[in-house]
Amino acid sequence: MNLNYYQFIVFIAFLSQLCSASKFNTSQSKLEKSCDVYLLLEREYGYKDFFEVSSMKENLKKDNERLHLKFYVMTWSDADIFLSENNNNDHIYEIALGVYRNTLSTFNTRYAPGSDLVTIVEKSSPNMLSTFDPVLVEIIQTNDGEVIVNIPGYAEPLMKYLDANPLNIKLFSFSTWGKTPAKWFYNCQFDENSNMESQKNNEEQLFTSVSKLSPTDPGVFNKHKSFFHSLVPTLDKFDDDQVMEFQQGVIEVMKKVKKTSSTTEKPKVRIDVRSGW
Known part of the structure; x- marks a missing residue:
């Protein structure tokens, strides 16, 4: 031979x-060891479990930011994030990633109790989500009320929205659409510099x-x-x-x-x- x-x-x-x-410089096994995991299986759309931003050990705020969160998700479509001051669903932000069979992402909001969600930002995002690779989602809220959604390695920013009456975000939740299974990772505790070093070693190899x-x-x-x-x-x-x-x-x-x-x-x-x- x-x-x-x-x-x-x-x-x-x-x-x-x-x-x-x-693709996003991390692995599922590493996330399972270093993060809290939220699994969605065979569940209809809706936000049932709420997590406090104050409980997050990783809220990497910079001087001009009031919020800076990072999540990872594994799913083939419809990864949804809920952000609110409380769980009454009065005034909320909803970030819907990879909707319509992983082709589009939207930024939605509800301005008043009982009102419908309104889409205020829409962005093409073909093949962004993955069932096999954890996709990093970064959410930043600046002091002037702008909300920025980044998908590092795919789009930075993916979406931006400036709210004249910004939320004081205290809670977040996860959901999906049409019983689509999804695995979320949050409150992760690992050094991103080690990820960069791992990528460097891969390139050298x-x-x-x-x-x-x-x-x-x-x-x-x-x-x-x-x-x-x-x-x-x-x-x-x-x-x-x-x-x-x-x-x-x-x-x-x-x-x-x-x-x-x-x-x-x-x-x-x-x-x-x-x-x-």
Whole structure:
């Protein structure tokens, strides 16, 4: 078996996992160890459990902010956040992420008791949410009443709204739509600098992997290294389903390579990625 060919397959698997798993620079296992978890399963839309902002250990307010919260969510559609002064639903903000099958996000508000929710900001957000990768949601309220919703790594800001009569936000809650399952992480206790260091280590590992597959002389052209560089922009454009399909294809190829490792003939296999190529 040609060693370079086997390294090529292993590297493709590593690269696809790196591009997917590090999308927001954290992992589900890390969040489960470091955060409070709120799970929604088979439940109709509505806010039932309310959490106090004052109980959050992580409220990273800066000098010009009255609120700065971070949540992570895993769901394929309709991740909803409720923000209010109390649980009477009088004057509230609702941030609805990835509605309409993960294509659109809205900022809604209710101005008076008994009134309907009104959408005041609407933003296209295709493929923003993920069932497999925790998505970071950052909510900031400035001293002048502007509410900013960031999805770091996707859109900063995603939505902004300046309220002339801003809420003194004391409570938050989570929901979803149409019994869509969702997993929320809040009150997380970990050092974001360690996340950045982890990302740096991943990048160094990726560089090392490429270096091992190519000549040390930078003047020597290597077709494998050239291919690896050309692959990254395509993977970056994949949505979650396409990345998962790509990974599954790579795994199948690796299985076939291992089965034929005892022969000298190069296995006739291919990576079958039906969408995105």
